[in-house]
Amino acid sequence: MRVDLFDFALPPEAIALRPASPRDSARMLVVADAGMADHGVAELPALLRAGDCLVFNDTRVIPARLEGRRGEARVSATLHKREGPRAWRAFVRNAKRVRDGDRIAFAAGVSAVAGERGEDGSLLLTFDGDEPVELLLERAGTMPLPPYIAGKRAPDARDADDYQTMFARAAGAVAAPTAALHFTPALVAALDAAGVGRETLTLHVGAGTFLPVKSDDTDDHRMHAEWGRIDAATADRLNAVRAGGGRLIAVGTTSLRLLESAADPDGTIRPFTGDTSIFITPGYRFRAIDGLMTNFHLPKSTLFMLVGALMGRERMLAAYAHAIAAGYRFYSYGDASLLLPGDGCE
Numbered sequence: 001m002r003v004d005l006f007d008f009a010l011p012p013e014a015i016a017l018r019p020a021s022p023r024d025s026a027r028m029l030v031v032a033d034a035g036m037a038d039h040g041v042a043e044l045p046a047l048l049r050a051g052d053c054l055v056f057n058d059t060r061v062i063p064a065r066l067e068g069r070r071g072e073a074r075v076s077a078t079l080h081k082r083e084g085p086r087a088w089r090a091f092v093r094n095a096k097r098v099r100d101g102d103r104i105a106f107a108a109g110v111s112a113v114a115g116e117r118g119e120d121g122s123l124l125l126t127f128d129g130d131e132p133v134e135l136l137l138e139r140a141g142t143m144p145l146p147p148y149i150a151g152k153r154a155p156d157a158r159d160a161d162d163y164q165t166m167f168a169r170a171a172g173a174v175a176a177p178t179a180a181l182h183f184t185p186a187l188v189a190a191l192d193a194a195g196v197g198r199e200t201l202t203l204h205v206g207a208g209t210f211l212p213v214k215s216d217d218t219d220d221h222r223m224h225a226e227w228g229r230i231d232a233a234t235a236d237r238l239n240a241v242r243a244g245g246g247r248l249i250a251v252g253t254t255s256l257r258l259l260e261s262a263a264d265p266d267g268t269i270r271p272f273t274g275d276t277s278i279f280i281t282p283g284y285r286f287r288a289i290d291g292l293m294t295n296f297h298l299p300k301s302t303l304f305m306l307v308g309a310l311m312g313r314e315r316m317l318a319a320y321a322h323a324i325a326a327g328y329r330f331y332s333y334g335d336a337s338l339l340l341p342g343d344g345c346e
Contacts, residue, residue, distance in 0.1 A: 001218045001281060006308060007299045008320055015148055016329035019162050024187040027328055027335040028293075031311055031319045032343040038326065041182045041336055042190075044293075050195030051246035053238065054293070057177035057254045058200040060168035062134065063141030064207075065155075066090075068106035070114075073097040075104055077112075077125060078144050079137075080174050080207035081225065086133055087115075089122045091207055098123065110140040120208065120224065134171055144174050144207065146332050148298075162333070172204035172227070178332040179252035179294045197246070199237055203228035203254045203276075213300055223279035223302065228258040232271040235262065238288075239269055247290035253303050256280075256289055263288035280306045282313055292339045296323060296330040311339050 020026040024042045039047065048054075064079040075098060077090040092098060095117075102114045104125070115124035127133050143159045165180040166188075191198065208224025215221045230238075238259075241248055250256035260280065262272035267287045279302060292310060297303040308316045319337070328335045 003213050003216055003218060003221075003300050005313060006301075006304050008317060008324075010299060010324065010330060014324060014328070014330045014334075015152070016331060016334035017149055017153055018158075019181060019333040020329075020335070022184055022186075023182050024184045026182050028182075029319060029323055029326075029328060029335070029337045030340065031315065031337060032340040034343070036319055036322060039338075042187060044187065044338070045190045045194035045196060047338060048191075048194065048196050048249065049247070051197075051241070051244060052249055053197040053199055053241040053246055054191070054249050054251050055238070055255045055259060055289075056165070056167045056180050056183075056198060056200045056251045057203050057205075057258075058167045058169040059173040059177060059202055059204050059254075060171040061143065061164055061173045061176050061205075062171050063137045063143055064174035065142045065144040066106045066110070066137075066140055067142075068104045068111075070098050070102050070104045077104070077106075077123075078174065078207050079125070080122065082172065082204070082227070083124060084126075087124055087126045088133070089118060090125045091121065092123050095121070095123060103128075106140045108136075108139040110136045119222070120211070146175065148331055149333065167200060169200075170202045170204075172202075174207050175205040175209050176332065177203070177205060177252040177254045179336060181333070182336050183251075197241065199234055201228065201230045201234060201255060201258055203258045205254050209303070213302060218279075218281050218305065221279065221302070223277040225275040225277040226254075226257075227275055228261070228272060230258065230262050230269065230272045235269045235271050242267065242290075248288065249291040249293060250289045251293050253292070253294055253297075253306055256292055256306070259288040260286065280309050282309045284309045286310065286341075291341070291343070293336055294339065295332065295334050295336055296320065296328060298331070307337075307339060310341055 079088040112125040261276040
């Protein structure tokens with residue numbers, strides 16, 4: 001499909017620079033085959049059914065942005081995918097000043113040697129020393145805010161909490177699974193009381209999620225790979241939800257992509273450990289999920305293509321036009337949508 005079919009005009013002021021406070025006070029647009037309706041995240045327990053199950057990503061964002069020097073040249077690096085115990089792929093600003101074998105000196109005595117350049121333009125960085133890389137990043141790194149936020153303000157101490165979900169456990173992401181940023185202990189308690197279950201999986205979100213689609217046609221776009229895991233016990237419980245008549249609602253496109261990667265053609269979810277580079281566009285037949293809670297995405301992005309595949313491109317363009325006109329807040333710190341294909345809408 002032509003990439004420009006997924007374009008829309010977004011006013012810059014619609015981009016949220018801070019999350020709603022409290023988190024579950026964010027707005028939520030419910031989109032279903034029957035239409036759309038304005039709600040709030042706090043209403044989620046009333047919008048789901050007893051027996052449904054929300055599936056969260058428990059990845060934890062690491063301080064993956066580093067500032068340093070290669071000789072006299074200033075260099076900034078954003079790690080995006082682990083390749084080994086001490087090696088990470090990184091998108092490097094001013095990368096033309098860095099050659100294979102060059103050592104980059106970051107803050108707090110942290111350094112790394114540059115390796116080969118990948119097809120996506122990233123560099124392989126191998127960190128010096130024998131300390132765990134996670135400790136090095138805690139010393140020298142900062143929270144990797146998305147470019148559409150970082151371009152308007154600098155990261156600060158608030159982001160260390162704001163850009164982390166309440167489910168964060170497995171360190172390794174360089175971007176937050178932002179749909180889950182809306183959840184609070186009070187909302188989870190209300191979901192429990194309503195009989196809505198929850199499960200977690202792990203997908204370490206990479207910075208490639210922010211890369212623009214540069215191709216004119218979706219067939220020519222190469223999707224970035226991210227590492228994920230669903231263990232056998234979790235897969236069994238997810239399959240039991242559907243067997244019992246409940247729906248699996250992915251919280252975030254990261255959860256959805258991993259569930260779909262792990263699903264057989266008949267919808268059975270299998271244990272999964274490894275990389276996924278699944279690219280979902282209109283025409284895809286969903287197997288593992290029955291709905292999606294997600295934030296509002298960038299024009300011409302792979303994530304807007306995904307929601308267009310789930311609900312229909314024209315329906316989602318209309319939903320986004322409504323959201324813009326109604327003052328919804330967009331992107332990582334913005335408001336939410338609940339997408340329920342085939343369901344009613346109140």
